[in-house]
Amino acid sequence: MTSEPETPSEAPICSSRGCRSEATWMLLWRNPRIHGSDRVKRWAACDEHEPVLREFLTARGFPCETQRLT
Numbered sequence: 001m002t003s004e005p006e007t008p009s010e011a012p013i014c015s016s017r018g019c020r021s022e023a024t025w026m027l028l029w030r031n032p033r034i035h036g037s038d039r040v041k042r043w044a045a046c047d048e049h050e051p052v053l054r055e056f057l058t059a060r061g062f063p064c065e066t067q068r069l070t
């Protein structure tokens with residue numbers, strides 16, 4: 001009889017192209033032109049790329065929210 005410890009959910013990897021860093025931020029955003037208000041996209045981001053990805057979204061006028069991952 002085995003009792004396996006509960007595995008924590010996998011740490012997300014940064015969504016930035018070519019980046020393999022562990023994400024410390026989650027960006028929640030949507031494109032109001034193609035997404036309804038109930039549709040939210042998620043991008044994981046590392047410390048380095050969180051401002052880059054957020055800039056990318058806000059430059060296009062997409063509503064965007066960041067959440068710190070712990």
Ligand SMILES: [Zn+2]
Pocket residue numbers: 014015016019020021045046047048049
């Ligand atoms: Zn990154």
